[in-house]
Amino acid sequence: MSTIVVTTWSLEQTSPADLLPAAAPEGDAVRVVRSEVPSPEFSRFLYASVGGDIRWTDRLSWSYDRWQGYLERPGTETWVAYDRGTPAGYVELDPQDDGVVEIAYFGLIPSFRGRRIGGHLLSYGAARAWDLAERWDGRPPTKRVWLHTCSLDGEHAMANYQRRGFRLFDTKVEEESDISAPGPWPGSASDTRP
Template sequence: MTDAPAGTLTTWYLEQTAPADLVPPSGRGREPMIMRAEVPSPELNRFLYVAVGGDIAWTDRLVWTYERWRELVEAPGTETWIAYDRGTPAGYVEMQGQADGAVEITQFGLIPAFRGRGIGGALLAHGVARAWDLAERWPGREQTRRVWLHTCSDDGEHALANYQKRGFRIYDVTTEERAS
């Protein structure tokens, strides 16, 4: 994804602090159908995690138990939005509302066969717009004050650029040595 030195992992933390920060995509590529997974399904979120992250070494959640997946998808303020290309799941965005009025985009990505088609920009813009209006769907939750996420040098090669094109700004960068 970047020119990170071998043996290191760079993580970028990005944010938007107002709905007006969101930059819509230019319209290049196929416009996906995007739907919220309204029925919490641990199996669905695990499937999407593996399908999207399998080739880019997403491994953190692979050890999760069914109960941990269930807790994730049933937590108030957690939503999963899925992009479909002609009926086939193409990618997803998962978000979690936080007590301080922030919404974290916890997972975002496309299944490898759908990368490079312009779907990612549309899906990310849709997900971020939904993050900004999360309070409308979760009564009792305060208005969103900030949408944030992080990406790292192990993620897809276009991840950081896509986030910046959608109006996210870097607010912190960390670099750590990998264990040998």
């Protein structure tokens, strides 16, 4: 199997004041709603649909039970952007020790990219990471929000993170197996769009 060189950047905010929100899309067509009922089917749909063309594959082999266990952890949250009722993308918050929250996954379904939804969704998700303790009894106040992106992600990902006030704190360059992107329909004979 061939390999490719992948650069991974880790970024953080260490205060709610670091967040530089993007403007919300005009009108009321885009809403961001928390998916409060843990649903492996829905979360897998979001994961495969957002990451299918940019090599998100690590969770494709997860069993239903593994998804369920992950989603039921206290403090784990999925916030979904809807454009006129249709899921457009999501942000997943992963609570960690000592008031740290990772934005584990963030992105838009390919047909919704380039519509000025991503900055708004990232702003909303980062704000929810900062106020996570308000929704979860016993959770310490958030002291740090972090995420990572890599050279395989969308071409505007890094700039979006930096415009939202995330600062770079680590860079790694590694060789990884060159796997083909499964597209938004893993296992399908064709992943072309009209």
